[in-house]
Amino acid sequence: MMEVKRTIKYDADRVKGFGREIMSVPGCEQLQSCIQCGTCSGVCPLSIYMDYTPRQVMALARGDFKHEVLKSLTLWLCASCYACTVECPRGIRITDIMYELKQRAIVEGIYPRRFPIPVLAREFNAMVKRYGRITEMLLVMKLFLKTNPFAAMGNWRMGIDLMRTGRFSLKTEQIGSRRDLARMLDAVDAEKGHRV
């Protein structure tokens, strides 16, 4: 049976102050001057897959519709190509706003559980914090195992191609000053008042 859903947002759905909070983040100030022209959605190579287009996300974020925005697939489909940022006639750094929204969605734990993109971000960052560098092949394998092992098996052709061309390497890349790096990242947390 078709599900009947309310498609109009009510004032009660808003989380007052959310828009202003976003606009206070470095790079996100210009959101207030969005004229809803839709240039961002038009140039976005991924908008055809999005639940809310970038233009809609801008309107929702500015209008305090926190839950709708943070639950949106759009955040995770943004590939950070900066086409919208360059084209925006109001100088809004849309890509940076998307980054800010992704971060908030991760902090609040609002994203599809096994959806691979936040998993990739987490695995990537854990690897950087531990080793200082990314071993790409290891990251790719971890990502597949943690999200969809069957897809990994479907990619066997790529594995063979990478071995054949000498690009398949699981040797861990790392830096010497791993302790320094961790100290730096901890210093950021301490400054922000986070738990170290």
Added chain:
Amino acid sequence: MKFSYFPGCSLKGLGRAYEESLLPVLRHLGVELEELPDWNCCGATAYMAEDEVKACVLAARNLALCESSGNQQLMAPCAACYLVLNKTKHYFHEYPAMRKTIQHALGAVGLNYGGDTPVRHPLDVLVNDVGLEAIKQKVRYPLKGLKIAPYYGCQLVRPYSTFDDQYNPTTMDRLLEALGANVVRYPLKTKCCGGSLTGTVPKAGMRLVYILLNEARKRGADCLATVCPLCQFNLDAYHAQMSARYGPVPIPTVYFSQLMGLAFGLSEPELGLRRSAVAFNWRPAEVAA
């Protein structure tokens, strides 16, 4: 001409053909590189998605290391590293709070970043410092008859590029013409390759890969030339997976530096030409003979 060299993780990993070809080509032109000692991950797109401030701190460590190395400029061949390093520099100057956090974090390990180090891409250095005339003089085997689609990808020129146009970059076009190649019109030159979506949301990623390869085919290109390890990986290593959905478009994607090496007559094993999954078999006539 001497630079600190920031390879980034890809040039030591899946994009090693880029480093393999770039180093001998620059050496051949008298550009001296010194690998930044103990460099770390630039911060890249995935880190930005979780913590933009920390991504900038990671980038800033590399910038600080460059300043203390005594070299005046940093060279970053990977488009993503180039973007993040430049973005950090912008934020450092634009936002006092960001500058304070960066300095505080660097200070915790006795480092300091002044904010001046220019971050340069090899294309910029080749065309604007070395010069196309000097490059032409080194061409032994012109790439005559090779039709190339110049593919810049997104993050090299957007949004912080200092040396080329954001809408219609031409640096690589001119470089490839100087090598004697036939550069075809390729309006998708800055369209996104899908980044990590090829792995995370294949449905969307494969479509972008297909669009780029198919446009190159329609324009009659023999290959695509790229400046970014992720673009190369997506257009090359995902070709098999893309083919399963859209049919094969077997046009190889190679680094501009590999094409330079071929034109200069550098020895092939040096250029990583066998590292493409979609084989690149074209050779200049004089070499083939």
